[in-house]
Amino acid sequence: MLRIGIIGCGKIADGHVEQIRAIGRGEVVAVCDREPLMAEQLAVRMNVPARYEDAAEMLRRERLDVVHIATPPDSHLFLAKMCFEAGCHVFMEKPFALTAPQARDILALAEAAGRKVGVNYLYNFETPGLELEDLVQRKALGEIVHLDTHYGYNLSGDYGLAVMTDPGHWVHRLPGKLFHNVLDHVLAKVVPFIEDDPEVQVLAFRRREPTGVALVDGMPDELRFMLRSGKITVCGNVSAHGRPVPHALRVVGTRDSVELDYTARTLVRSSAWSAPSSVGRVLIAWTQTRRLWANARRNVGRFRRHEFHYFQCMRVLLDRFYDAVEGRGPDPVPREQILRVCQIIDRIVDGVNASNPATPQEAA
Amino acid sequence: MKILITGAGGFLGKQIVRSLLRQGQTELLRLHFRSQAPEGFIESLQQEFPQARIEPVGANLLARGSFDAIFDGIDTVIHAAAGMRGAAADMFANTVIGSRNVFEACGRAGVRRIVLISSFAVFKTEQMKPGDVLDETIGMEPVGVERGPYGYAKTRQEYLLHEFRKQHGFETVVLRPGVIYGPGGGALSPRVGLKITNFVVSLGGKVLLPLTYVDNCADAIARATTHAPGGSVFPVVDDEVPTCKAYLQGYLKHVQKLRVLTVPAWAFRWGAAWLVRYHERSKGQLPAVFTPYIVRSMYTPIRYSNDALKRIGWTQRVSTEEGLQRTFQWLKGRLDKA
Numbered sequence: 049m050l051r052i053g054i055i056g057c058g059k060i061a062d063g064h065v066e067q068i069r070a071i072g073r074g075e076v077v078a079v080c081d082r083e084p085l086m087a088e089q090l091a092v093r094m095n096v097p098a099r100y101e102d103a104a105e106m107l108r109r110e111r112l113d114v115v116h117i118a119t120p121p122d123s124h125l126f127l128a129k130m131c132f133e134a135g136c137h138v139f140m141e142k143p144f145a146l147t148a149p150q151a152r153d154i155l156a157l158a159e160a161a162g163r164k165v166g167v168n169y170l171y172n173f174e175t176p177g178l179e180l181e182d183l184v185q186r187k188a189l190g191e192i193v194h195l196d197t198h199y200g201y202n203l204s205g206d207y208g209l210a211v212m213t214d215p216g217h218w219v220h221r222l223p224g225k226l227f228h229n230v231l232d233h234v235l236a237k238v239v240p241f242i243e244d245d246p247e248v249q250v251l252a253f254r255r256r257e258p259t260g261v262a263l264v265d266g267m268p269d270e271l272r273f274m275l276r277s278g279k280i281t282v283c284g285n286v287s288a289h290g291r292p293v294p295h296a297l298r299v300v301g302t303r304d305s306v307e308l309d310y311t312a313r314t315l316v317r318s319s320a321w322s323a324p325s326s327v328g329r330v331l332i333a334w335t336q337t338r339r340l341w342a343n344a345r346r347n348v349g350r351f352r353r354h355e356f357h358y359f360q361c362m363r364v365l366l367d368r369f370y371d372a373v374e375g376r377g378p379d380p381v382p383r384e385q386i387l388r389v390c391q392i393i394d395r396i397v398d399g400v401n402a403s404n405p406a407t408p409q410e411a412a
Numbered sequence: 413m414k415i416l417i418t419g420a421g422g423f424l425g426k427q428i429v430r431s432l433l434r435q436g437q438t439e440l441l442r443l444h445f446r447s448q449a450p451e452g453f454i455e456s457l458q459q460e461f462p463q464a465r466i467e468p469v470g471a472n473l474l475a476r477g478s479f480d481a482i483f484d485g486i487d488t489v490i491h492a493a494a495g496m497r498g499a500a501a502d503m504f505a506n507t508v509i510g511s512r513n514v515f516e517a518c519g520r521a522g523v524r525r526i527v528l529i530s531s532f533a534v535f536k537t538e539q540m541k542p543g544d545v546l547d548e549t550i551g552m553e554p555v556g557v558e559r560g561p562y563g564y565a566k567t568r569q570e571y572l573l574h575e576f577r578k579q580h581g582f583e584t585v586v587l588r589p590g591v592i593y594g595p596g597g598g599a600l601s602p603r604v605g606l607k608i609t610n611f612v613v614s615l616g617g618k619v620l621l622p623l624t625y626v627d628n629c630a631d632a633i634a635r636a637t638t639h640a641p642g643g644s645v646f647p648v649v650d651d652e653v654p655t656c657k658a659y660l661q662g663y664l665k666h667v668q669k670l671r672v673l674t675v676p677a678w679a680f681r682w683g684a685a686w687l688v689r690y691h692e693r694s695k696g697q698l699p700a701v702f703t704p705y706i707v708r709s710m711y712t713p714i715r716y717s718n719d720a721l722k723r724i725g726w727t728q729r730v731s732t733e734e735g736l737q738r739t740f741q742w743l744k745g746r747l748d749k750a
Contacts, residue, residue: 059499070695085512089504093557093564206498213447216475261447354694 050074050370053110053136055103055127056118057081057090060141064116065094067363073370074114080106103127107134114373117141120218125150132161137373139166139366142232143393144386147223151390155383166369169236169381169389171295173364175350176308176315177237180299189301192241195282196300199234200293201226203256203269208288215263224397225267227252227286231393234284236381237297239388242277248392249274250399255289268404273396313356314343413638414440416486418473418514419493421445423596424529424589426453427630428490433461435634442467444482444493473510483521489514490637492529494569500561507565508572515576525583527637528573532590532622532647533563538709546622547717548645558705583642589629590622590649590716594735595742597626600663603710604656607670614674616656619713622649623659625728625735632718632726639724649716652732659736666740668747681707 052074054061065076078098081087091099100106107115107130115131117124118141125145131138138158144167145151158165171177183189202208211219211226222228252268259265269288274281287294295310305318319335321328350356357363371377415432419425420443429443441464443449449468457466471479473493483489491514495506511528518526535546536553553559556567570586577584591601600607603621605614624632632648640646654662664670675683684702691700718726730738 057501058505059501062500066696083509085509086501086505089501089508089564089568092555093500093561206502210498210502214472214474216472216478259447351697354697357695357697 050113050373051077051111052114052116053078053080053106053112054090054116054118055080055106056120056141057083057086058118061090061116061118062094063359063362064118064139064141065090065096067357067359067366068116070357070363071367071370073367077112078106078110103130107131107136112136114139114370120221121146122218122221125154128154128165129157132157132163135161135163137164137166139168139369141168142236143222143228144232144390148387148390148394151387155387164369164373164379165383165386166365166372166379167232167381167386168362168365169232169386170359170361170365171233171310172236172240172381173361173368174310175313175346175360176297176310177361178364179315180297180306180308183306188304189299189306190303192280192299192301194280194300195238195241196285196296196298197234197238197282198285198287198290198294198296199230200287200290200295201230202293203288212259212264215261220263224393224400226269226288227271227400228393228397230286231396232389234286235389235392236385238275238282238284239385239392241299242275242280242282242388244384244388244391246275246277246282246392248395248399250396250403252400252404254404268400271396271400273399275392312343313347313350314340316340316343413437413488414442414486415488415490415637416442416444416483417490417492418444419446419491420468421450421453422492423594424592424626424629424633425492426450427594427626428492428633429457429466430460431627431630431634432637433457433464435631435638437634438463438465440465440467440485442469442482442486444473445470446472446493473513474505476509476513476516479513480517480520483517483523486521486523488525488527488637489518489523490527490529490633492633494529495565496562500564503561504565504568508568511569511572515573515580515582518582519576519580523582525585525637525642526573526577527585527587527633528570529633530570530586530588531562531566532588533559534567534570534588535647536709537712537714538705540712540714542713543715544712545715545717546647548647548720550647558703559709560701560706585636585640585642586645587633587636588645588647589624589632590647590653592624592626592629593739594626595738597739599667599743600660604660604663605672610670612660612664612670612672614657614660614672615680616660616711617674617677618655618657619711620653620715621656621659622647622716623653623732623735624648624650625730625732625739627730628728628735631729632721635721635724635726644720646720647716647718648721649718650732650735651718651728653716654732654736662736662740663743666737667743677711680711 068074076096079090079096080100080103084101087099115136116139117127121143128138211217251272254268255270271286273284297308299306308315316339319332323331368380372379469482495503534552535550553567556564603616605612629648684704684707688700688703
């Protein structure tokens with residue numbers, strides 16, 4: 049059994065502990081948070097034997113194989129370095145790093161230490177994401193032409209309220225603020241299809257009414273971007289106001305197109321207008337209905353097999369990461385894809401600041 | 413008595429302010445808000461209580477050591493700010509870490525008295541038998557994890573207060589309200605049932621619902637702030653509380669028509685045990701929101717006493733009938749607007 053420790057005892061840490069236990073390949077032996085009460089609450093609620101407020105002490109005492117880092121990203125480089133020096137593999141919560149140069153440093157440190165580094169790009173391991181991977185490998189979609197990636201968040205929800213009412217929230221320390229914390233999810237799904245250094249165009253603006261608090265009002269909440277990499281284009285939509293909160297991907301190929309709904313866990317292939325005249329058009333909706341129904345049946349099957357947990361995707365990803373740690377498989381998210389995500393985030397953040405000149409003025 | 417109220421912009425906090433002023437508080441009353449006061453709140457207080465000395469202050473209670481100034485010149489703190497929603501870790505942070513920061517700052521500022529707004533959830537009621545009476549003599553949960561994230565956070569918060577009392581010698585008063593209701597509050601307590609789309613799963617049945625109308629609860633807090641001896645604990649519940657079934661019937665009649673699925677007590681107990689087994693077998697696919705421990709703690713038909721409050725001179729200002737009428741009317745209005 050792998051000896052696993054967790055640094056950072058916020059809400060996502062619960063998901064890590066639950067999925068590590070569900071996989072059954074490792075044991076969470078210690079948790080750590082520089083706020084001792086947070087380490088206490090996770091250890092008490094989840095029945096973890098040891099808790100620390102000093103990561104160095106945890107690493108020294110616990111002889112860990114793997115450390116999950118679930119702290120804000122401005123601490124990731126420092127903590128990862130400490131873990132690699134202690135001989136541990138690292139599984140990183142997103143955002144992987146504060147900037148692309150920091151991401152490059154983390155990857156280089158892992159390489160130098162001969163340790164694995166993974167990242168929680170969990171949605172690539174949702175069932176529709178895995179089905180898409182299979183379709184692409186079989187070239188069922190032909191050549192990829194275009195991808196539309198949609199991601200939403202609710203500023204009235206718990207996370208949104210915390211960010212909007214607390215100027216000390218760590219999201220305000222990210223160069224890209226609100227967007228920076230979700231762009232990994234938006235981009236991780238599309239980077240397998242594009243090369244490094246795509247062209248980037250960005251539009252960002254604040255749609256909500258001002259609150260009078262400069263730091264909060266300086267944050268745009270709607271983002272659109274376009275990437276072009278050779279013959280492939282990507283459109284991104286990150287929205288705080290669209291309802292229902294979207295989490296979807298459309299992949300357009302030269303042979304076929306698919307729509308993935310990550311909330312409903314469905315992947316539906318498009319239907320061509322193949323039968324003649326208006327009768328043919330009637331059939332299209334029926335074909336789509338049949339395909340959606342097949343998704344529904346598969347999801348019921350997954351539920352019956354206990355494969356429908358909210359974090360089932362994290363479970364799959366972690367299982368593959370532990371395979372990589374034990375030398376039984378490749379990195380579930382290749383290092384070049386992690387770096388590509390971080391590089392594009394930096395470019396988009398630059399674009400957000402350029403397309404939103406009100407930000408520095410209002411913040412001042 | 414110079415008083416500061418944390419969470420003064422909340423559902424209960426706003427009424428505590430009014431109760432203190434109605435009770436004759438003319439010395440400094442400093443109101444803490446997370447960012448700013450709700451629109452029009454301060455103005456309405458000044459209009460209603462022209463003699464009041466009100467000072468609004470904003471502070472992020474999670475920013476340890478950053479808000480000592482709000483306690484300057486204060487001798488009594490009513491700590492009502494707490495996390496009411498969100499993930500377990502968030503609820504804990506907003507309740508326990510915020511409280512730790514407040515108690516620390518109180519110690520530095522020389523605050524004499526702390527009045528903590530706790531919850532019924534900290535009472536250890538799992539062992540109580542039908543007909544038993546819950547009063548201030550009932551002990552606390554030893555840890556609180558079995559009562560879910562909210563119960564755990566509130567239990568840890570109270571133990572934290574005890575630790576700081578020993579360290580700083582605070583005079584402490586703890587109020588543990590039952591289900592606080594009123595215009596601006598929630599519609600259906602989990603004690604009554606769960607609303608799922610157009611259905612409501614009725615869980616409480618004939619069990620008494622420990623209601624306290626928000627004005628009555630605030631009166632109790634104001635009264636205890638000025639009259640309760642240090643070290644006292646009060647369950648806060650109104651005089652004539654309805655059964656869960658009666659509350660639900662009132663809700664269905666006056667607010668919203670829903671189909672009701674009634675779960676008998678034996679089926680609820682069996683279902684909770686099944687859910688725990690399924691949760692384990694399925695590796696958490698469904699959360700174990702109801703466990704046999706929670707069912708025994710919250711759905712045993714016990715009775716409630718507010719005699720301790722009456723001994724310090726509290727009386728119920730708004731009758732339960734009137735409170736329910738006002739609440740249902742407000743809930744109906746909100747539903748019609750939506």
